[in-house]
Amino acid sequence: MASARYAAQQGALVRVTDMKSPEVLAPSVQALAGLPIEFILGEHREEDFRWAEIVIRNPGVPWTSPYIRLAQEHGARIEMEIALFLLACPGRVIGITGTRGKTTTASLIYEILRASGAHTLIGGNVAGVETLSLLPQITPETLVVLELSSWQLEGLAPHKISPSVAVMTNIYPDHLNTYTGMEDYAEAKANIFRHQKPDDVAVFNYDNPWTRRFGDEAPGQTWFTSLERGGSFARNSTQVDPFIFIETPLAGRHNLENILLATTTARLLGVSDDVIAEAVRRFQGVPHRLEDVREVGGVRYINDSASTSPVAGQVALEAFDAPIVLVTGGNTKHLPLEAWPERIVQRCRDVILLAGSGTDELVPAIQQEVQRQGASDPVRGIFTDYQQALAAAVQLARPGDVFLFSPGFTSFGMFLNEFDRGDKFVAYVRAL
Known part of the structure; x- marks a missing residue:
């Protein structure tokens, strides 16, 4: 919906096509009422993919889709919503990905930054948020926290863009029904830091083998967090800053990993320890996760x-x-x-x-x-x-x-x- 609205507002000729029925999609269509958008619902027609100059692919649609292939054969650019957002976003983007913990980590970073008084927004892979619709609120001073799935991150690769702050929680086997294997899945995640500049910032969980390896490859200023070593440290440094923000209502060791990632990121963004500690104490977690x-x-x-x-x-x-x-x-x-x-x-x-x-x-x-x-x-x-x-x-x-x-x-x-x-x-x- 956000992609359709954004494209129409930019003056594009927009067709939306979805395999779901018009009845199921009626609320979405109603929400876009008044915009010059054509809807082809309950089917995909080949003619629409031959017609399009740009196809905005939903994260759930694989690259191997015959319709994507058809559009490419007819010269179309294949885009994803999150890439359009990053290309147009004037604010500083803090991107968070990982197999587990990315929602909790992103939500906590957002709450800490908000508590610091910074103008902060959250979007990406967040239920109920139209990320492109955030653009009018964003200035160069705005901090934008984005939770990013592997599928969304695929959309950044063609543009060679990454968030200026990248946070990676862990990599475990997942979505292997849509990726050829662990390397393929992990490489999609790696787009979060692959195209960073030397003065950009990346934070990795040292206790996970995949994210430790990626931390060694990141081109920006890189930090590791480690519960096993009791804190966070810069790459190539032996000095560990101790983990002190442990007064939390959240259960489980994995949530301590998430908190350490979030608090280290907030410190690197200049937030005071007092503000961080109070935000961690108040943070109740996110729905559906313990x-x-x-x-x-x-x-x-x-x-x-x-x-x-x-x-x-x-x-x-x-x-x-x-x-x-x-x-x-x-x-x-x-x-x-x-x-x-x-x-x-x-x-x-x-x-x-x-x-x-x-x-x-x-x-x-x-x-x-x-x-x-x-x-x-x-x-x-x-x-x-x-x-x-x-x-x-x-x-x-x-x-x-x-x-x-x-x-x-x-x-x-x-x-x-x-x-x-x-x-x-x-x-x-x-x-x-």
Whole structure:
């Protein structure tokens, strides 16, 4: 929608084409009412791709799309919204990417910068924000925090542009259904720093092998953060600035990694330690990411619906010491399960699963771990109806337990997306 609005406002002749039906897209079409935009909905027509001089590709559309190929064959420029934004943005851009933690890190950087009094905006891969629509508010003094996915970062490569401040949280296997392998996926992420200038700034998590390697390759002024080494340090320096901002309501070691990245970035941008410490203390995290929904009958209900990969499911389990009733499962992205089944058997008293292709991979792996550890089987059932699944799990929960909703897989089929899945879970818990 933002791309269509922006292109029309710039005076382009705009056609929007989407495979979804006019009924599903009616609210979006209504929001663009009054602009000279033509809509071709429920189909893609080859003639539109032969007609176009510029095609703005949505992040979910792969480069291999036959329609993208057709447009390229007819001389069209293929663009992405985030590249159009960076080309036109007069402010200083702080870009954040990574497999896990980018939303939390970006949100915390935004809150710290706002608390410092700087004119700050947030956009990119953020639900409900039209990034291009932010442009009229941006001056050269504005700090613009952008959460950037691998797909969005692909759009920067043709222009050889990167944000002037780049932050990389970690790289784990993900989206391997759309990339040829880990190198391909990681290289898309690397666009965040590849085209920086020598006086630009980059911050990397030293404790992750991929981001450590990228930190050695970055052309700008580079800093590392490391929980293992207790702070942050400049590349090629032995002096570690100690990690001091640890008074936080957020659970889990991974959130300490996110906080260390955010606070180091804020320090490099000149924010005082007092402002940083107060912002960290106040920061409650973001929805759907180990979100503490409420306590009912002595049970803490945690919404971790943004957990769409096994490594995210594993990290969620490692964030709690109390007995866990886990609701998990969904559809696979064909990612390695790693140590997740082992952690499930070690840490969960009861496990309820949502049916799906990922669950079909996970259950045998849990049974293998039960055998290997000589432990009791925590699996209590597999459900095709999520309300029945939650009801069964609620019956199993006791005072002092953590009720953890952390699917570890995608939600396709049962929910619109992970946010819809999390919203439904939160609504269920609020009604208990």
